[in-house]
Every structure is written in C-alpha cells, then in structure tokens.
Amino acid sequence: MKTTRTTTRTPAAGPARASRTAPVPGTARAVRTPGGLSFRLDVRALTVVVLLALAALAASVVLIGTGDFPIPASDVLKTLFGQGNPGQEFIVRELRLPRVLVGLLVGACLGLGGALFQSVSRNPLGSPDVLGLSQGATAGALMVIVLFSGGATAVTFGALAGGLVTGLAVYLLAWKRGVHGYRLVLVGIGVNAVATAVNGYLITKADFVDAARAVVWMAGSLNGRDWSQVRPLLILCAVLLPLVLGNARGLRMLEMGDDTAYALGVRVERVRLLLMASAVLLTAAATAAAGPVAFVALTAPQLARRLTLPRCLNGAGGAPMPGPNLLPSMCMGAALLVTADWASQRAFGADQLPVGVVTGVLGGVYLLWLLVAERRKGRI
Numbered sequence: 001m002k003t004t005r006t007t008t009r010t011p012a013a014g015p016a017r018a019s020r021t022a023p024v025p026g027t028a029r030a031v032r033t034p035g036g037l038s039f040r041l042d043v044r045a046l047t048v049v050v051l052l053a054l055a056a057l058a059a060s061v062v063l064i065g066t067g068d069f070p071i072p073a074s075d076v077l078k079t080l081f082g083q084g085n086p087g088q089e090f091i092v093r094e095l096r097l098p099r100v101l102v103g104l105l106v107g108a109c110l111g112l113g114g115a116l117f118q119s120v121s122r123n124p125l126g127s128p129d130v131l132g133l134s135q136g137a138t139a140g141a142l143m144v145i146v147l148f149s150g151g152a153t154a155v156t157f158g159a160l161a162g163g164l165v166t167g168l169a170v171y172l173l174a175w176k177r178g179v180h181g182y183r184l185v186l187v188g189i190g191v192n193a194v195a196t197a198v199n200g201y202l203i204t205k206a207d208f209v210d211a212a213r214a215v216v217w218m219a220g221s222l223n224g225r226d227w228s229q230v231r232p233l234l235i236l237c238a239v240l241l242p243l244v245l246g247n248a249r250g251l252r253m254l255e256m257g258d259d260t261a262y263a264l265g266v267r268v269e270r271v272r273l274l275l276m277a278s279a280v281l282l283t284a285a286a287t288a289a290a291g292p293v294a295f296v297a298l299t300a301p302q303l304a305r306r307l308t309l310p311r312c313l314n315g316a317g318g319a320p321m322p323g324p325n326l327l328p329s330m331c332m333g334a335a336l337l338v339t340a341d342w343a344s345q346r347a348f349g350a351d352q353l354p355v356g357v358v359t360g361v362l363g364g365v366y367l368l369w370l371l372v373a374e375r376r377k378g379r380i
Contacts (some may be wrong), residue, residue: 045308045328052304052331056104059338063103064096066345102225102289103341103355104334105233107296109286111333112244114297115304115326116279119251120272121184124370127298128283129363131188134294135195136166137287138218142199145214146206155217156232156288163284166191171276220291220356222341229289236285240278247271248326293356295363296333296340302370303336304328 065071069091071079078084079092110128117126128134140162144150150158174187199218203211250271253261261268283297304325337355340362344353 048308049327056335060100063342098227099222099225101230103338106286106290107334107337108330109282110297111300111329113279113282115301115329132192133283134292137163137284138292139195139198142202146202159288160284167280219354220293221354294360299366300333301329304332
C-alpha cells in the first residue's frame, strides 16, 4: 500500500522575505546596455548632482555680474558666448571669470577631499580642517612668506609641500596594524594643534610687511585670482577625479569595516592609502590656490549625504544608508563656496569680507549643531 506525503507551504513567507530585502523605491534602478552589460543607477543621487551643478552655475553667473561695475545676468551669458561689447569682454573674461572658476574648483576639491576623509575614517568629523591638513598647508605657505619672502608661485609650492608632509605625518602616527577612524581623527587633532602653534610662531617672527601679507593669505580669499591658479587646479582634478571614482566601490566597502572589505576582495590598505593621498593633494592644492578656506570640506559632504541618501526601511527607524557620495559632495562644495563668495561681497554693505571668514562662521555654526546631534544620538 502506497502512502502519499503532502507538504504545506506558507504563501506569506516569500512575499514577507521579499519585502524585507526590497530596495527603497525610487532610489536606484538597474540599467542594461544593448551589449548585455548592466549597472546600478542611483536616480536620487543623479538628480541631486544635476540640481547642485545647475545651482553652482547660476550662482557663478550672478557672481560674475557682481562688483563695482554690475552686469546683468543676460549680458554675462552673452559675453561668455562671445557676444558682449569690449568693456564687458575685459571685465568678464579677464577679471571676474578666473576668480569664479578658482572658486568652483577650490570648492569642488574641498568637497571631494572632505568626502574621502569622512568615508575613510567613518567619522563625520574626519575633514581636513579637523585633521590638520589645512593648517599644515598654511604652515608651508607661511614658511615661504616669512623665511624666504617668496612670491605667489613659491607660496603655492610651499602650501602643497606643507599639506603633503602633514598628511604623511598623520597617516604614520595613526598607523597601528592599519588606520582606524577615531585614531585618525584624534591624531589629526593633535597635529592640527601643533601646526597652529607653528603658524602663530611664524607670524610673531615675521616683519610687519610679511606678517600683514601672511594674515591676509590666512583669511582665505579669492581676490586677485587669475588664470595662473585655474590651470593647475584643472589639471589636478582631471588626473585625480577618474582615479578616485575608479576606487569608489572599494571606498564603499571600506565604510562597512575592514574585515568586510577584505572578505569582498578589497585591498584595504592599498585603497585607503591611495584615496588618502588623493584627498591630501586635493586639499593642499585648494589651500594653495585660495588660502585655508574653513569648513567647506566638513559641511559639503554632510549636506550632500543628507540630500542623496534616503532612510533605510528597517525596524529601528533607520539611519542614512552608507556611501561616499563623491560627485554630490564635489558639486555641493562648489555651490557653497561660490555662494559664500557672493555673500562676502553683497551681504555686508561696502565692506567686502574674505570668503574664508564667511565659510568659517557658517561652518562653525554647522559644527556645533553636528556635535549636539551626535551627542543626542549617543555617539560622542
């Protein structure tokens, strides 16, 4: 006599499991090319990048038209396309356009550098301002100004050298069977204090003319910037941006921890060292071009992350999903710096402030808010 064995299935098990693993609607989708290749497209991040880029360009047009000789935005656009009169051509192309391009590139470099440091350290305070890189680049520039009375080119190379030496010192001092987030931040805070003391000493030993020149440079400003500062920044971005984006997947894996990254086939120390070196170069170049513009590298990645990352659908209420957000951080940094430069010229009447003063005030307020928010979450 044969017996028939029957099994029962629970129809709710499959859909319930699918609902737990389903992606957040409207955030990412798979795109397949005619050749059979597929890739993941983050629609929300792409939308934010486009909107931030448009905002940065619109602010740039307004900034070009701002000054002692105001030019309407329509005339600025005509001049940029070669349809302005000779006076407008000289003012726009020779005087104001280089300044705005330096602002865009410096903001993009600081935003990208800050995003790299915060992702590598897995800490929202892991920015060049906190880690001492900006002060180290400032120390290199001050040594050239105070000790050698060097010109603009020498000051630029001094800032680059100071940033690279400081970055190397932070990495070596933070190394202990790898570089970990909080150790990197703590070492950076100590190096920042030492570099600040060195800068103060150099100012006290300088004569009146060199000290005044150094203080003006330390404020962080876009005044007097010309095409000689634009070309090196363009070349640096053209070289480093593909290199950084090519390692973006490894950086995303690093945010989940070294052990997880190793298990997924990431060469952890190689990727970390490469991205940290790129971040140091970006920060040092930005500092060399415009001085130590404060807090853009801290705030731009944080704001970009809040705009691009939805909340996870988990039972605990969710935290922002991980991800370096490199391109949004670049565009946010460019938009922030150009907008701050416009505010420094228009928001204080006849007194024009250096852009570093405006970003320092706004960034300081944001840093206080961030510390309060992290304390409420029990992270510090």
